[in-house]
Amino acid sequence: MQQQDEVAARVRQVIDAAGVSAREFARRIVIDPSKLSRSLNGTRRFTAAELARIADIGAVDVGWLLGSAAGAAADTDAAGLTAAGAAVTASPVRSPSTPRPPAPSPEGGRPLQIVRETVRLIAERGFHAVRVADIAAACHTSTAAIHYHFPGRDELLEAAVRWCMDEDTRRRADATAGTRHAGDELRLLIELQTPRTEQQRRQWCVWLDLWAEAARSTTVGRLHVEYYRQWRGTVADVIRRGVEQGVFRPVDADGAALALTALIDGLASQVLATEPGGRDDRAPGTGARAMHDALTAHVDACLTAPTAD
DSSP: OHHHHHHHHHHHHHHHHHTSOHHHHHHHTTSOHHHHHHHHTTSSOOOHHHHHHHHHHHTOOHHHHHTSHHHHHHHHHHHTOOHHHHHHHTSOOOOTTSOOOOOOOOTTOHHHHHHHHHHHHHHHHOGGGOOHHHHHHHHTSOHHHHHHHOOSHHHHHHHHHHHHHHHHHHHHHHHHTTOOOHHHHHHHHHHHHSOOSHHHHHHHHHHHHHHHHHTTOHHHHHHHHHHHHHHHHHHHHHHHHHHHHTSBOSOOHHHHHHHHHHHHHHHHHHHHTSOGGGGGSOSSSOOHHHHHHHHHHHHHHHTBOOOOO
């Protein structure tokens, strides 16, 4: 228990040295903020892989986080990390004020690079067609380095889902910041969810793949439920505010949000099944323009308050 408290204290030093909030640090090491909070409070142990990611982001050694290089090696061996990963943790002890020798570092650190490249490859090939070797090649590193940060595919998939959730939430917040008119905000959200660009299509391809995985994986299913609770809550809040502003009819905001988000998902899956050239609706299938028009028509018919003549 004492070592657990000492590890938590050292992780706090790393967070302080990074100059970011605990929530932002959790995003950088790609774990649930509540897990980081429980570990810092001593009610949960950091996993070996999490300590590896913390060490990477903080430019310290896992051995220093654990209190000794020997302890680090023993802990990583017990966690089943690769021999290459265990060797890294047994390197000389350094503190946050003594960084590693200069070396090329990907933007955001190696863990975020791994997750971003995993998401990109999932969009292109589907999760089950992506090998660890493919991810390593995309990151210009070894498979041992991938396993060092994410020992198993399940953990890597969970990190990819969480990163997608965080990025989607961030994009929505950035796009709607400062918007006061609820009708305008809802239309902005619809625009963000309409896969017009190649980037938007890739994002939706990832979501579709993760939906399928959520039906088989308890962990991904839990994250899926969490994400949709947040997403529907955002839409419901906008509708509720629109009712108060007199922009929308006096509807049940939660029920209206459920219907609208379900319509968005269903139409988006049809758009992705259509060749990209069909986005202008001149090719067979459902294009992005048709999706946007259908969503706008739904809002006008079911939500928008009638104007006084």
